[in-house]
Amino acid sequence: MFSTPHWFKFAAPAAFYPLAGKMIPWFWALAALFGFIGLWLGFVVAPIDFQQGEGYRIIFVHVGASWMSMFIYLVMAFWAAIGLSFHTRLSGMMTEALAPTGALFAFLSLWTGAFWGKPMWGAWWVWDARLTSELLLFFLYIAFIALTRAIDDPRRADKSGAILVLASVVNVPIIYFSVRLWNSLHQGASVSLTRSPSMAAIMLWGMLFCALAMWMYSIAVSLTRVRRIILEREQQTEWVKHLLSPVTATAP
């Protein structure tokens, strides 16, 4: 067994379950705090953009959601690699718990992007390189969720999912490059997404706080989900039976 770092003990679901339970309220609190600050900065303090009017305010949601959608896939790949190399059960559960949140953010990013695009460009959707890549990222999340849900044996689901995530994550830069190449070939009337580089500092802060809030939300909600997965998968073990038995249910 691993002797040096004692935090390896939290790789055991039985040890991680109570730890996650203690951490969740803190992350919810931080998410609420950051979300409040970010939205307050974004909707009350930040001035109206002179080019885009009030409509630009959707970026406070949009940018954070896009960042999280990309970042969560990387975190999934990290857990997938850990799971495949150390055979830790918890890693697969983490990968699976993160996927719906990542898919949600990818979808939010596309949806808020469409809301932004309609007033700014006059179109809900353009086949821009970034939009297309985000759409493909959403497809990758869906593929992972579909694969892991189709496999009944959790061990196989974890490993197959991990292989898929790692194979996809290697491909993501290639896909992004090819989509950019395709875009530069085919796009007629080009729409620039980066037309306001000099952003007011207050807008940047609002965006950062909103992104932090989404980050904290993602952690809180994935930990909640991973706790549920632990209970489902470990329901035969003594500690779960003990935890769920009516006598001890009142104990913390």
Next chain:
Amino acid sequence: MFSFALHLIARDFRLALRRPMDVASALFFFLIMASLFPLGVSPEPELLRQLAPGILWIGALLSNMLSLPRLFAEDFQDGALEQMALAPYPLFLLAMSKTLAHWLICGIPLAFLSPLLGLQFDLPPDALGILFVSLLLGSLALAGIGAVGAALILGLRNGGILLALLILPLYIPALIFGTSAVDAVTHGLSPLPYLLLLAAFTLGCAVFAPLAAAAALKVSLE
């Protein structure tokens, strides 16, 4: 070790020759799918010439994908796959031989059929040649990525539709490089950069995809 791989490929060849309709139906799917487009869109040669690279590439890609579940599934059902995995050779070799066999049996005939369909779409002769070369190269990448998907869905219910979800997003680079090469020729540019990119992608897939496919096979055979 080399002879093991050759045996596997030769075996897949024999199986395909005994049931030629399996291969032929993938080709006919390609043919039928491509014929639907002029009926559905417009028979105007100008428009068809523009659409042709995309339609023919997507058709080849889908036809390739439809024959993928057979890659491992039959051997898995009758237990032959487990026996092959028990052989004292790395699973990587098994995955690579299967990939090559799929390319030879399914990919190359599709590439040979594509110029014929290109004629129906009024493509100029040099574009036909590039279409053929791009599909010849690209279908090896398709087979490599496809083998990963086919290994992952082994023995799952609803495997066919799942396979599409898993591998179609990963097929995109091949699709873009391949169609861009043909497009470049029809616009009087050199297709070489795109063909080289496609070749690079294919080589990457040919080396790394069997590794992933072997890992997936190991998981699915457990």
